[in-house]
Amino acid sequence: MTARYLATRLAGTVATLAGVAVLVFVVLRALPGDAVTASLGTEAGVLTNEQLAALERYYGIDQPIWQQFWSWLTSVLTGNLGVSVDSGVAVTKLIFAALPVTLELAVLSMLISTPIGIGLGMLAASRPGKARDVGVQSLGLLGLALPEFVIASVTVAVLASAFSYFPDPGSFVPLTESVGGNLSQMIYPSLVLSVGLVATVMRTTRSAYLEATQTDFVRTARGKGLAPMRIRIRHILHNASIPIVTIIGIQFGYLLGGTVIIEQIFALPGLGRLLLTGILQQDYAVVQSTVLFVAVAFVLVNLAVDLTYRALDPRTRLR
Amino acid sequence: MAPTYYLRRPIWALAASAALLLAGCNPSSESGGDKGGGGDTGGPFIVARTGDIDLVDPARATAFQTLQTLDLVYETLIETADDGELEPALATEWEVSEDGKTVTLTLREGVKFHDGADFTAADAKASLDRVLDPETGSVVASNLMNVTDVSADDDTTLVISLKQPDAALLNVLSQVGTSIIDEDAIKAKTVEREPNGTGPFRWGSWDQGQKVTLKANKDYWGDAAKLETVELRVIPDESSILSGMKAGSFNLGVVSDPSVADQANPDDLEVLSQPTLSYHVLQLNGRKGPLKKLEARQAIACALDRQQVVDTAYFGQGEVTGPITSPAYDYDEFEGLPCEPGDLDAARDLLTKAGYPDGFTLNTIVMVGEYATATNIAQSVQGQLKEIGVELKLQQQQTSVYVDNWLEAKYDAAVALNGGSTDPYLMYGRYFTETASLKKPAGLDDPKLGELLQQGNATTDEGERQEIFKQLQQELLRLSPWVWLQHNQSYYLVGKNVDGFKALTTESLEYLTKASRGDSG
Numbered sequence: 001m002t003a004r005y006l007a008t009r010l011a012g013t014v015a016t017l018a019g020v021a022v023l024v025f026v027v028l029r030a031l032p033g034d035a036v037t038a039s040l041g042t043e044a045g046v047l048t049n050e051q052l053a054a055l056e057r058y059y060g061i062d063q064p065i066w067q068q069f070w071s072w073l074t075s076v077l078t079g080n081l082g083v084s085v086d087s088g089v090a091v092t093k094l095i096f097a098a099l100p101v102t103l104e105l106a107v108l109s110m111l112i113s114t115p116i117g118i119g120l121g122m123l124a125a126s127r128p129g130k131a132r133d134v135g136v137q138s139l140g141l142l143g144l145a146l147p148e149f150v151i152a153s154v155t156v157a158v159l160a161s162a163f164s165y166f167p168d169p170g171s172f173v174p175l176t177e178s179v180g181g182n183l184s185q186m187i188y189p190s191l192v193l194s195v196g197l198v199a200t201v202m203r204t205t206r207s208a209y210l211e212a213t214q215t216d217f218v219r220t221a222r223g224k225g226l227a228p229m230r231i232r233i234r235h236i237l238h239n240a241s242i243p244i245v246t247i248i249g250i251q252f253g254y255l256l257g258g259t260v261i262i263e264q265i266f267a268l269p270g271l272g273r274l275l276l277t278g279i280l281q282q283d284y285a286v287v288q289s290t291v292l293f294v295a296v297a298f299v300l301v302n303l304a305v306d307l308t309y310r311a312l313d314p315r316t317r318l319r
Numbered sequence: 320m321a322p323t324y325y326l327r328r329p330i331w332a333l334a335a336s337a338a339l340l341l342a343g344c345n346p347s348s349e350s351g352g353d354k355g356g357g358g359d360t361g362g363p364f365i366v367a368r369t370g371d372i373d374l375v376d377p378a379r380a381t382a383f384q385t386l387q388t389l390d391l392v393y394e395t396l397i398e399t400a401d402d403g404e405l406e407p408a409l410a411t412e413w414e415v416s417e418d419g420k421t422v423t424l425t426l427r428e429g430v431k432f433h434d435g436a437d438f439t440a441a442d443a444k445a446s447l448d449r450v451l452d453p454e455t456g457s458v459v460a461s462n463l464m465n466v467t468d469v470s471a472d473d474d475t476t477l478v479i480s481l482k483q484p485d486a487a488l489l490n491v492l493s494q495v496g497t498s499i500i501d502e503d504a505i506k507a508k509t510v511e512r513e514p515n516g517t518g519p520f521r522w523g524s525w526d527q528g529q530k531v532t533l534k535a536n537k538d539y540w541g542d543a544a545k546l547e548t549v550e551l552r553v554i555p556d557e558s559s560i561l562s563g564m565k566a567g568s569f570n571l572g573v574v575s576d577p578s579v580a581d582q583a584n585p586d587d588l589e590v591l592s593q594p595t596l597s598y599h600v601l602q603l604n605g606r607k608g609p610l611k612k613l614e615a616r617q618a619i620a621c622a623l624d625r626q627q628v629v630d631t632a633y634f635g636q637g638e639v640t641g642p643i644t645s646p647a648y649d650y651d652e653f654e655g656l657p658c659e660p661g662d663l664d665a666a667r668d669l670l671t672k673a674g675y676p677d678g679f680t681l682n683t684i685v686m687v688g689e690y691a692t693a694t695n696i697a698q699s700v701q702g703q704l705k706e707i708g709v710e711l712k713l714q715q716q717q718t719s720v721y722v723d724n725w726l727e728a729k730y731d732a733a734v735a736l737n738g739g740s741t742d743p744y745l746m747y748g749r750y751f752t753e754t755a756s757l758k759k760p761a762g763l764d765d766p767k768l769g770e771l772l773q774q775g776n777a778t779t780d781e782g783e784r785q786e787i788f789k790q791l792q793q794e795l796l797r798l799s800p801w802v803w804l805q806h807n808q809s810y811y812l813v814g815k816n817v818d819g820f821k822a823l824t825t826e827s828l829e830y831l832t833k834a835s836r837g838d839s840g
Contacts, residue, residue, distance in 0.1 A: 033719030037726075039373055041718065042737075043381045045726045046461040046749055046756040048453060055456035086374040087527050088512050094527065160562035167559050168367075168552065168568065172529075267555055269529055277528055281373060282719070 013299050020295040021076075024288050025069055031282065035059040035085065038282035059085055061284075072288060081293070082285030084278075091289045094274055101270035104175060104182075105262070106255035108190035113197035114248055120198065121205025121244075122237065128210060136202065143199030152192045152265040159188060167267035189266040193259060197251055204247040208240035215239070253298060363532065363548035364836065366828070367560045368573040371528055371553045376511045377498035378450050378457040383826065386495045387573075388531055388551060390827050392433075393498035393516035396424060396443060396477075397489055401823060403646035403741045405489055409438065409499055409517065410477070415779050419484025424492075426475045430540045432501045433521040440471035445502035447479070449510075459496030461756055462487065462745060484777045486784065490742035519544045519832040529553055545819075545835040557691070564588050564812045570836065571820065572812035573828075576691035577633045580810035589813040593822035594638040594806035596645070596739030599628075599696055601683075601802040603732050605763035610681070610731060614673035616799040617657055621669060622707045623700060624661030625652075629805050632695035637805040642795040643746065644739035644806060646824055648788050652803075655796030666707045678708020681731035685713055686721040690736055696804065697734040728759040736807055741825070743788045744776040747795070763800035 036055045037044045047055070056062040063071070075082060081091040124136035159165040165188065173181040212218065213236055221235050260272035267273075271290060278286035372385040377393050380386050396410040410424040430438040447469045450457045465488070468480040481488070491497060499517060504510050514522040519539050523532030531551040535544040552569070554560045557579040560572040565587045572588075574580055583590045601623070609615045629637040641652035658665035670676055685697045694715065701711040711732065716724065724730055740746045750761035751768040758764070771794060775787040795801075811822045816837035821830040 031719065032723050037722050038719060039379075040381050040458060041722055042725055042757075042760070043458045044722065045760065046458050047456065048460075048756075050453035051456045051460065054454045058456065084527070087525065089527060156556065156559060156562075160558065160565075166554075166562035166566065166568070167556065168554060168563060264555055267553070267559065273528060277371075280718075 009303060013303055016299055017292070017295060021073065021288070021292055022069075024291045025072070028279075028282070028284055028287055029065065031279075033282060034061055035282045035284065036061075038280065039086070072285070076289065076292065081289035084283050084286050086281070086283070091286050094286060095271070095290055095293055098269055098271045098274045100174060101172075101268055102256065102259065102263070102272065104186060105190060105193065105259060105268065105270060106252055108186060109193040109197055109255060110248065110252055112190055113194040113201055116194070117198040117201025118205050118237075118244065120202040122209055122232070124202065124206045125209040125213070133206075137206070140199040140202045143195045144203075146195065148192065148196060149261050149265065151195055152189070152262055155188060155192050156265060167265065172267075172269060185266070185268065189259075189262045189268060192266075193255070193262055200247060200251060201244065205240065205244050208243045209236055212236045212240040256294065256297065363550040364546040364571070364831070364834070365569045366549060366551045366571045366573065366831070367554045367563055367569040368551065369553070369555055369557060369560070369575075372525065372531060372551075374511070375514045375522075375525070377495050377500070377516075378446075378455050378459065378510075380495055381458055384551075387826065387828050388533075389498065389514065389516075390495050390518075390829065391520045391533060391549075391831060392514050392518045392522055393495065393500070394518045395493050395495070395497055395499065396426070397493045399490070399493050399741050399825060401821070403824070405493065408493070409443070410492075413489065415484075419486075419777070419779065420481045422479040422481070422488060424477045424479070426477060427540065428475060430517050431538055432517055433515050433536060434501070436501050436503060438499065438501075438517055439474040440477045441474075442502045443477045443499055444469050444471045445505050446500045447497060449500065449505055450497055457496055459491065459494055461749065462491040462494070463497075464754075484779070486776050486779045487742045487744040487748070490740065490745055493741070520549060523548070542832070544832045546831065549831055558582075561812065564814065567814065569812075570814045570817050571831075571834075574810045574812065575808070577636055577808060577810070578691075580636075580812070581634055583812055588815060591811040591813060591820075591822040592636055593809050593811065593826075594640075594824065595809050595826050596741070596824050597736055597807040597826075598640050598644050598739055599692075599804040599807060600735050600737055601700055601732055601804065602730075602735050602760065603681075603762055603799070603801055604728055604730055605800050606728070607731055609673065609675050609679040610762075612673040612675075613798065614669045615675060615679075616802075617797075618666045618669035618673065618707060619704060619709060620656055620796070620799040620802045621658040621660060621662055622666035622709070623703055623802055623804070625804050627661070627703065628696055628699045631699040632692045633805070633808060637808050640803055640806045641792050642801075642803050643743045643788060643792050644824075645741050645743050645746065647741065648743050648785065648792075650789050650792045653796065655793030656799070657797070663706055670707060670709075675708075678710065680710040680712060683711040683713050683732040683734060684721055684724050684730045685715050685734040686718060686736070687715045689718050690807075693734060693736070700734065700804075725760050726757075728762060733760070743791060744772055747791070748772050748776065751800075761800065763798065765794075765798055765800075767794055768798070 036052065036059065053062065060068065072082065081095070083090050084094065120136050124133045127133055156167060167185070172185050175182045218231065218235050221231050259270070260276055263270045263272035264276060271294065275287060275290050278290065368384060370382070370384040372388050373382045374380065374385060375389065377389045380389055394409050396408060397405050397413070398408040400406045409427050409430060411427050413422060413424040415422050426440055426443060432438060449455050450459050451463055451466065465481045465483055465485040466479055467482055470478050472478055479488070500510055501515055504515050519536055519541070520533035521536045523534050525531050530553060533549045535547050537543055554563065557574045557576045560569065560574055561579055561583060563569045564572045580590055580592065603610050603616050603619065605611060605616060625639040629635060629639060639652055641650060643650060653660055657669070670678060683697065685693050687693055697713050701713060704711055725733060725735070749755050749757045751765065752772050753769050755761065768791070771787055771791040775784055775791060778784060809822070809826055811820070813820055818835050818837060819830065820834040823829070
């Protein structure tokens with residue numbers, strides 16, 4: 001039964017990835033302009049037809065669309081993600097240079113926002129409807145309502161005038177090389193990302209916590225005369241943790257997909273910026289392969305999760 | 320409770336991702352690049368600018384940052400001096416034959432490419448032939464349309480034969496697109512990957528999206544650069560460039576947003592505000608609707624107070640311009656217009672004459688994202704034209720959308736930032752001649768304009784050229800195919816301890832060759 005389940009899941013995964021591949025391919029080509037106009041701008045107008053044809057050959061966009069798709073797909077299947085035409089750098093290399101930055105950003109923001117979000121959520125739920133709750137909830141609403149780019153731009157402006165901090169990809173160093181140097185560029189964007197995350201985690205915690213408070217076993221625990229703190233942590237929070245962890249996981253997944261805006265404002269060389277530059281230059285190989293890479297990572301993680309999940313909780317095996 | 324089916328999935332999403340993080344750490348140590356020099360005077364000289372280069376082949380370079388960078392690595396046969404006059408570079412002298420159809424250049428001896436190969440006429444021939452080859456896809460080829468043959472008579476003599484006299488040719492030979500490349504590199508097809516020029520800086524490395532590193536060329540034939548290493552960093556946000564300058568982490572910042580330059584404190588750094596060859600213009604489409612009428616176009620040209628645009632978008636710091644921005648061809652900005660700019664009564668009279676006393680509506684495209692002042696300029700123009708009943712419907716478009724529409728002239732008007740040149744023919748020959756490649760966005764056919772352009776390009780007599788291009792300027796203003804507003808401005812934030820840097824109208828960074836840093840900084 002497990003083998004059959006695995007087969008169905010794998011088939012589903014392959015279908016999903018194929019869908020992503022087709023979608024990103026089509027969407028990219030539906031954008032106005034092509035690699036030639038992206039590179040030349042209005043100067044493209046002075047090219048003769050012969051020159052234009054030569055450039056289209058150079059960028060590999062002279063072939064019929066289905067043929068472009070086929071040659072990209074077959075090379076991806078053999079592990080070759082293509083090259084960025086104008087710089088000649090392999091896309092694989094670009095992705096692996098950018099990946100650690102995005103991963104670190106995601107992990108850092110989760111590390112910052114999770115404890116704060118849970119703490120605030122518990123605080124709000126401890127006196128539902130009272131001043132404390134309203135206060136925390138309003139803060140949360142504010143955190144959700146403020147767009148990232150606004151917080152990010154304001155942060156950069158304030159930091160710049162107060163601490164002469166400025167985003168600088170030239171001074172970006174990997175964590176493995178210098179922890180301090182790395183954090184000095186990573187901590188602010190992580191904090192900015194955390195604002196929205198804290199709010200989300202807080203709201204989920206609050207409602208899950210409230211729900212758990214009203215369950216029978218909590219009443220029983222209270223009746224037994226357990227210490228309030230023990231009830232809060234061991235009984236209520238423990239049982240409320242499932243939706244909290246769910247929401248954290250979902251948010252983490254989002255962050256992995258590339259934090260385009262934050263990476264751009266803070267000039268971080270992560271996946272988001274790689275994608276954005278690729279789109280602006282209509283560098284098809286870079287965009288297609290990066291999106292596909294992210295999708296594969298996502299799908300594989302989900303697959304692994306589902307499998308482990310079945311191992312952990314016997315009830316889910318009945319399907 | 321939350322729905323059961325995705326209860327525990329995320330825990331494992333986290334765990335699996337953490338594993339990815341560990342795996343991902345290894346490649347980062349080699350790809351992250353080395354540390355920036357920061358404020359250390361011994362480290363690289365750091366230039367901060369908003370964009371990265373997009374390619375390294377000079378023949379195909381069009382992006383501003385790319386041209387700026389390759390200009391330091393490659394050299395052309397001729398250069399333009401600070402005042403726009405031509406001066407020797409890889410060619411020491413040149414002679415145009417009596418009939419104007421042959422140009423003979425004498426080339427500099429003892430020049431070496433960065434890889435050690437000697438520079439000869441064969442390299443110059445190969446480089447120009449490469450630009451002319453349609454396979455290269457060089458936009459500069461259109462400026463070399465009259466060239467029939469390029470030949471290397473001996474190691475130091477290059478002869479260019481022309482279909483007809485072409486005075487602009489010498490200017491074309493000063494454009495980055497005609498940079499001299501090693502013949503062997505052309506044969507080996509390495510030009511697209513490994514820059515190897517004769518310029519004052521040799522290629523170091525390119526970390527895409529982050530920086531380009533250049534090293535001083537010790538064997539340079541002229542005065543070698545004083546700066547050992549120059550790093551051109553990409554800082555997408557202009558205010559971050561300013562912060563970095565304040566912190567002393569960058570030595571030079573190149574910005575285009577006047578509001579950023581305006582915030583700079585003269586105690587921290589010096590701001591060089593430089594009008595460039597490029598110009599802001601309201602392009603009109605004289606082939607459509609009311610704008611077919613000369614008086615309707617003139618009304619718009621009359622109604623617009625250029626200085627007001629400069630005041631709104633550039634805090635009064637810009638410079639109003641007429642059609643020709645070439646420094647050596649400096650004419651009155653408005654002579655030829657039937658009125659003084661800003662004269663609303665005259666504008667209304669012209670509208671009435673055109674048969675539109677109540678004005679009309681123009682679909683106007685504006686490019687956003689490429690330069691900071693586009694929207695401000697568009698709104699200033701919009702506000703002013705409203706006074707005479709001409710309504711601009713502004714359509715803000717991303718570059719790729721704008722470019723498509725612009726090339727096909729799918730607009731009534733366009734708020735544009737167009738490139739200029741040190742030669743007036745090179746500026747407008749591409750728009751207003753019979754065979755122009757950009758006829759569509761020119762928006763108007765007028766035989767007189769084409770004639771003047773051809774005449775100006777057919778003679779090398781400077782006095783005659785001055786006279787002809789003056790007429791061209793006046794004719795462009797009279798016909799008002801477009802309404803010229805002002806020079807584009809670029810701003811250079813120069814660190815306190817930097818000496819010898821100078822901004823140029825061509826936006827070239829060639830003064831990096833002469834710049835030095837004080838040790839005290």
